[in-house]
Amino acid sequence: MSTLLTADMIRKWAPVLVLIGLVLLFTTINPHFFSLRNFARITISSTPALMVAVGVTFVILMGSIDLSMEGTIAVCAVLFALILNIFGGSISGIGWLAIPGALLAGAFLGAVNGIVHVQLKIPSFMASLSLGFIGIGLSLLITGGNRILIDDPVFRSLLTFRIMGFPLMVYAALLCLMVAWFIQDDTVIGRNFYAVGGGEDLARASGLNVGRLRIIGFTLAGIFYALGAIFAVARLGIAETETGRNFMFTSITSVVVGGTALRGGSGGVWSTLVGVLIVNVIGNGMVVTGLPDYFQDGVLGILVIFAVYLSTDRRSLSFIK
């Protein structure tokens, strides 16, 4: 019994161990890796990805999947920049309306995603993938393929203003993570996500309106994608259709590497934080250690398999699909 407990403990903490192992590995190869300035760089690139990954965590906890993030981010980023520029171009004036504007757009797109999935009974995989394409098309239509620049120094202080070596956006993202944690652990909705993911039949039988819960889950995810879009714009000062690029792969990878099971019901936002850090430490570490380009994608793939292998209890799975 005690060995089982130990094995379970190791499995639970495996992602954290992987993260520590990676940090030690990269530090051994290049001691510059282990510095406050470099950690700040890693957290800057992690911030937008964390918001997106937290959003999709809620959906994955329910046992569904959401692949619409790239389209949603593109639309939210472009709308955010448009609204900001229309209202004077500064977040210190009435331009702040761009923030609720982008969040509303994210919530709307998420809700549409959920409604299409639940009401039309289309698998979440297909529904969300299609809506992602629609989002990309919509943002292209709005911008005509052009980039929108954001040069508001107040808004860009999210990147440029630092407290204890870390930029403001890192603290803002941590605050959002706390809110996500609260939703997950201390609200009925959060607990119901686990109930549906753990066993939908049981949840239905005990009177839970699963369809409504799913729509709420997708809406919540959309809001977090919008937050990711705002941080992505803060990081680069550019809003365009390409803003959402690559977020699908990195966010889903981060969630899985962090230890949240794709079948639903286990994991959570803190696991996602660890997963996002692992993926970004690998990205940064490979450049810092000077690994050749052609190795990097392959090494990322191997590390992902390794991390997922360590964090899942295969004995509890009757079949793998």
Added chain:
Amino acid sequence: MSFIKNYLERQICERRQFLLLSAYGLGGMAVSSALKTKTARAAVQNPKIAWSYRDRTNPYWNSIVAGGDAFVRSLGRPSDSLINLINEGSSEKSLADIKSLLSRYGSQVALAADPNDMPNCRPVVEAVCSAGAYISTIWNKTDDLHPWDFGDNYVSHMTWSDVGPSEQTARVLFDAMGGKGGVVHLGGIASNNPAIERLQGLKNALKSYPNIELLAVQAADWDTQKANQVMSGFLTRYGDAVKGVHCASDTMAYGVIEALRAEAIEGMPIVSYDGNPQAVGLVAQGKLLATVFTNPYWGGGITAALAYYAATGVFKPSSEPKEHREFYGPATLVTTKDASEFKSKYIDSNPEYDWKSLWSFTSGPIKYKS
């Protein structure tokens, strides 16, 4: 949002019309091939003008299409009479769309195209030539394929050699660094020809600057966000040893500038490539030292013009010298000295080009590596 509604309505109508006409054309082809009447073909009076290209999500292709529109308008036609065939990076879609167009309009087509990848150029050209239509291509073509092997129908091919201009940007960069110190290169997708050539240009310039050290070369895949991350990694790895940055494209330079801004590093010499409007603006402000303008607007217009004027018989391609059939497009170095003037001339408004002056901005015949 009425512009969105109008745009959607127009696109839906165009697509519907296109599908119907394609079906009609296919039927017509079947009938005509069954009857098999061979007639001598005269110059086309009023060909349809089409542009086949990758997508509209980046400024480069936007400028290409804007040039195509400008040419169509110069003929007194409405701008939306230019048929857009968007291949979304798929060679199969590129060929299928072009074949649909040909089955509808037959020889009544003047087509400008980037065939998406090199092997796709031959089937595209063969399809156009066997329909008796006219095509001019840009960028992607294999070395063994030549317009003069197809009589008049394969009008021309234009590409850009990036080695020389990239070497020029590297020299501007090294001079700004005082001829010494470490430099890093952010490249495009490693297998892309422009990425290979732009790195080669940097390496050529390095030969004349013995005190410049190339610290690292890293692909950032033409992507702003990835370039941002790669530059952060370089700062950790080399710290203050990085004295200059050579970027293979403007889009990556934006990511580099923001990575430096996050660290409050000011005045780092950076050069880039492509001459996008935003980059030319940054050169004018001194945040970039140089970029290379390849004039996609002119390229988009002139490629369509070449196909159109060959189709209408204004000139006979097979009577032209080889350097009028295969040639390099323009590449202009934009530096901090001339950026403001350049911006007002080429970026803020597009100059009125004479679309009948077909080879005015070309830069010589294509040289192949033997």
